[in-house]
Amino acid sequence: MKILAHSYVCPKGTYLNGKRVFDTGEEENPFKSAYQQLGVEYPKFYKMDVLSKMAFIGTELLLPFLPKEVDLENDLQLIFANSSASQFTDNLFIDSYEQLNNPSPSLFVYTLPNIVTGELCIRHKWYGENCFFVEEAFNPGHFSEWTQIGLNKGNNVCLCAWVEAKTNGEQECFLFLLTDSEHADNSIELELSTLIKQYRNE
Amino acid sequence: MHKPVYIAPLSLVTPLGNTVGQHIEAFEKGVSGIQIFEKDGFQDTPIALAKRAEISSPNRYDQLLRGALEKAKEQLASKPLENTAVIVSSTKGNVDLLPGDTFAETQAIIHEFFPETDVFIISNACVSGVIAINTAADYLLAGKYDHILVIGIDAVSEFVSYGFQSLFALSNETCKPFDKSRNGTVLGEGCGIVLVTTEKPADFAVLYKGGSSSNDANHISGPSRTGEGLVRSIEKTLKRSGLTAKNIDFVSAHGTATVFNDEMESIAFGRTNLDQVPLNSMKGYFGHTLGAAGVLETIMSIVSMEQNTLFPNLGFKETGTSVPLNVIQRIESKELNTVLKTASGFGGGNASLILQKQS
Amino acid sequence: MSDLKENLKAQIIEQLNLEDLTPADIQDDAPLFGDQGLGLDSIDALEFIVLLDSNYGIKIADPSEGKEIFQSVNTLAAYISKHQ
Numbered sequence: 001m002k003i004l005a006h007s008y009v010c011p012k013g014t015y016l017n018g019k020r021v022f023d024t025g026e027e028e029n030p031f032k033s034a035y036q037q038l039g040v041e042y043p044k045f046y047k048m049d050v051l052s053k054m055a056f057i058g059t060e061l062l063l064p065f066l067p068k069e070v071d072l073e074n075d076l077q078l079i080f081a082n083s084s085a086s087q088f089t090d091n092l093f094i095d096s097y098e099q100l101n102n103p104s105p106s107l108f109v110y111t112l113p114n115i116v117t118g119e120l121c122i123r124h125k126w127y128g129e130n131c132f133f134v135e136e137a138f139n140p141g142h143f144s145e146w147t148q149i150g151l152n153k154g155n156n157v158c159l160c161a162w163v164e165a166k167t168n169g170e171q172e173c174f175l176f177l178l179t180d181s182e183h184a185d186n187s188i189e190l191e192l193s194t195l196i197k198q199y200r201n202e
Numbered sequence: 203m204h205k206p207v208y209i210a211p212l213s214l215v216t217p218l219g220n221t222v223g224q225h226i227e228a229f230e231k232g233v234s235g236i237q238i239f240e241k242d243g244f245q246d247t248p249i250a251l252a253k254r255a256e257i258s259s260p261n262r263y264d265q266l267l268r269g270a271l272e273k274a275k276e277q278l279a280s281k282p283l284e285n286t287a288v289i290v291s292s293t294k295g296n297v298d299l300l301p302g303d304t305f306a307e308t309q310a311i312i313h314e315f316f317p318e319t320d321v322f323i324i325s326n327a328c329v330s331g332v333i334a335i336n337t338a339a340d341y342l343l344a345g346k347y348d349h350i351l352v353i354g355i356d357a358v359s360e361f362v363s364y365g366f367q368s369l370f371a372l373s374n375e376t377c378k379p380f381d382k383s384r385n386g387t388v389l390g391e392g393c394g395i396v397l398v399t400t401e402k403p404a405d406f407a408v409l410y411k412g413g414s415s416s417n418d419a420n421h422i423s424g425p426s427r428t429g430e431g432l433v434r435s436i437e438k439t440l441k442r443s444g445l446t447a448k449n450i451d452f453v454s455a456h457g458t459a460t461v462f463n464d465e466m467e468s469i470a471f472g473r474t475n476l477d478q479v480p481l482n483s484m485k486g487y488f489g490h491t492l493g494a495a496g497v498l499e500t501i502m503s504i505v506s507m508e509q510n511t512l513f514p515n516l517g518f519k520e521t522g523t524s525v526p527l528n529v530i531q532r533i534e535s536k537e538l539n540t541v542l543k544t545a546s547g548f549g550g551g552n553a554s555l556i557l558q559k560q561s
Numbered sequence: 562m563s564d565l566k567e568n569l570k571a572q573i574i575e576q577l578n579l580e581d582l583t584p585a586d587i588q589d590d591a592p593l594f595g596d597q598g599l600g601l602d603s604i605d606a607l608e609f610i611v612l613l614d615s616n617y618g619i620k621i622a623d624p625s626e627g628k629e630i631f632q633s634v635n636t637l638a639a640y641i642s643k644h645q
Contacts, residue, residue: 032580043600046580074434084303085294085325090361091301097364102615103244105607106578108365109423109548112293114326118549121417127434129415130551131333134295134305134323142322149340153442167301369607370624424603 001147001188002181004157005065007058008199009034009173015199016061031057042123049089049110050165052119054173055080059120059159062177070156070179076126077155078117079146081133081162085113088165116163129155138162138174140192147178156180162196174199207339208399209557210407211501212351213273215266216392216488217254220273226505229487229513230533236376236388236489244364250376252390252489253358262357262391263296264311270393271315274351278397281404286349287320287341288312291334292493293327297361316351328456328547329415330354331496332555336413338398348400354497355393362492363389369423371460377490379457379483379515380464380529382522387458390489394498402560406508411540412442413555423548425463429470431552432544436474439554445540447475450556452512452536454503454543455527457483458490459517463546468523476542482530486516496545496553507538507559566638573634576612577605589634606631619644 008015011030014022014037022037024030031053035045038060045056066072089110096104109115114132121130129150135142147158156179163173174196178188211222217235218228228235235252243249257265290312295304309321324334331354338350356362366372366389373386397403398410416438418431426432440446453476455467464483471477484499491498506513512534521529544554570584579599592598594606606624609631613619619641621627630640 043579043581046578047604085305087300087303090297090304093365094300094361097244100615102611103364103368104611105365105368106604108368109604111361111365112325112327112548114549114551115422118417118422118551121419121550122421125419127416127419127431130326130417130549131324131337131415132326134325136309145341145344145346149337149344152344153340368611369604421602 001144001178003188003191004067004177004179005062006174006176006195007061009054009058011171012202014057014061015202018198020202021061047106048119049086049115050171051086051113051116051163052110054171055116055120055161055163055175056123058173058175062159062175065177067157067179073125074128075154075156076128077150077158078120078126078130079143079150079158079160080117081135082113082164083134083136084164084166085134086111088167091167138196140189143192144188151180172200204343205400207342207410208403208407209335209410209500209504210397210403210405211504212277212395212397213270214392214394214498214501215254215269215273216498217252217390218487220269222501222505225502229502232514232516234376234487234516235390242363244367248374249363249367250373250388251358251363252388254391260298261296262359263355264307266357266391266393267311267353267355270353270395271312274395275315283349285347286316286351287322287347288316288351288353289334289338290321290323291330291352291354291497292323292356293325293330294356294359294362294493296357297359325493326547327549327551328492328495329545329551329553330493331500332413332543332545332553333415335396335398335410335496335500336415336553336555339410339413342398342400350398351395352398352497353393353395354494356391356492356494358389358391373459376517377459377485378517379459379485380468380521380523380527381518382520384459384461384464384522387460387485388489390491392488392491392494392498394494394501396497396501407560408504408507408557409560411445411556411558412439413553414438414442415551415553418550418552420550422550425466425546427466429466429473431550432467432470432546433473435552435554436470436476436542436544439556443556445556449540450476450479450542451538452506452541453479453481454499454541455481455483456544456546457485457515459485465523467546468525468527471527472525477525478528480512480530480536481527482513482515496543500543503541503543503557507541507557510535510538512536562638562642565641566634569634569637572612572616576608577601587634591633593631593633613641617641617645
């Protein structure tokens with residue numbers, strides 16, 4: 001298994017393969033700024049929740065690294081996880097009926113963490129397998145297991161993400177593309193642990 | 203072909219009872235767990251729900267979970283399992299823990315009954331249950347564990363009720379899957395546990411043949427008009443199982459009774475040549491139990507296979523989909539060897555799995 | 562009436578998160594839904610129902626009524642004027 005590319009999105013900035021590509025540290029609306037710097041035309045971006053916005057930006061940067069010989073439409077698998085599910089939007093939804101007296105349908109549809117993967121599939125026309133796990137913390141060993149299982153079933157490339165948005169302000173999205181490699185590579189877990197640590201310390 | 207993977211029901215706790223036997227009785231009598239609650243809707247309005255009377259708010263999730271775990275533990279008492287993991291399927295976890303983490307206590311509760319098991323949680327909208335069973339089988343075939351308990355669970359809550367009301371997705375009377383006069387779904391709650399294992403169980407069990415998921419790539423809450431994702435999942439699942447549509451004896455569909463979902467499913471079943479296969483949705487009995495649905499309905503599909511019985515699709519009187527389906531309208535005996543279970547959910551998710559009797 | 566329409570445009574932009582638009586971008590008679598319009602979808606239609614209730618105290622019980630009412634800023638303003 002090998003890492004084809006990786007990206008990281010957080011309020012401070014957006015990074016691709018370890019280098020910062022957008023500086024949004026001073027922005028009042030960092031993800032809007034990153035989206036505008038991305039230069040793509042996708043008005044639906046503005047309706048997305050925080051998880052989807054971060055994953056959208058990070059995934060756009062990974063597109064050039066997707067293998068050309070793979071049937072991306074059917075064989076690209078999305079495996080996403082976090083520790084708080086859709087907590088950030090859940091609390092906004094509760095406010096909409098407790099404070100504003102009108103439960104908001106556009107907030108409610110984002111009170112499921114897997115909507116992130118749905119948004120990406122719509123954007124990129126990916127019809128393959130998706131799964132969202134809730135875990136205590138980022139566990140690269142689990143991502144490695146899930147990806148290997150997917151590869152064995154014929155899902156030739158896996159877009160993985162640890163994407164978190166908590167009401168206390170913690171927001172991050174670490175995305176990485178995994179695929180098979182000829183050499184047995186046991187260092188994937190160490191590599192992933194190191195990468196997320198480096199990004200978090202940026 | 204891979205080594206055999208077996209699935210056996212362990213426990214089932216819903217408004218219809220807290221044993222599989224009680225559920226068989228309810229299904230045989232055509233009993234529904236759905237009732238009207240005069241003040242449970244937003245701003246104290248009436249709402250139809252399937253709520254378990256024996257538990258109370260808050261923390262309904264915890265009570266359902268403990269109730270089912272206790273029964274599952276009793277079932278397994280004589281044969282303690284080694285090298286076992288647990289996979290939980292739930293859309294929301296315990297919403298009473300908000301603003302904190304709704305899944306924060308899940309592992310600890312499971313460890314009260316099955317200590318030291320690795321616990322995985324899948325939160326993937328209404329397809330979580332089917333995906334969880336598929337994932338369990340995948341893990342067993344990869345040799346990581348010998349047994350996996352798959353727990354499907356969701357509880358009724360204001361959070362979810364108000365949300366579905368804001369979408370105008372609820373019926374104010376009851377759930378009528380595939381029926382001409384269907385006008386929305388009804389939310390329900392429950393917890394079901396199945397054992398997925400590579401060791402042939404002593405009690406009745408069926409074989410897991412294969413499964414898959416697929417995204418519609420169309421809309422985050424509305425289903426694809428062409429049933430694209432469901433078609434692709436069914437085709438992938440049949441291929442992975444080495445079977446064709448002709449082999450399927452019964453389809454346990456998703457059938458939420460919203461106008462759009464059931465229409466989409468009918469188109470998908472038409473496109474995959476399953477429109478003549480006896481089919482039901484169980485939402486008329488359970489309501490729509492979201493993250494629990496895939497597991498609860500798989501349990502009752504296994505029961506159907508054990509008894510060679512087709513249970514009727516409660517609430518159905520007249521075809522209401524552009525592709526007419528072979529909706530089961532009365533209890534019938536039929537040899538059921540191979541069964542397809544499907545699910546669809548928010549986020550464009552679709553998932554399916556195939557069960558087969560051991561020969 | 563024109564004040565109402567200008568207010569509506571600002572409210573629509575806020576309620577539906579149309580952050581890339583300003584009120585000047587929304588013509589009074591332009592279709593709001595569909596490919597020719599702002600590309601709004603079924604969830605947006607439901608948010609319109611919330612908007613009418615929160616901002617104008619008008620309750621719509623059946624979302625299918627929305628098709629006519631939410632066609633454009635003109636039809637929306639006309640409906641509000643009639644029902645307030």
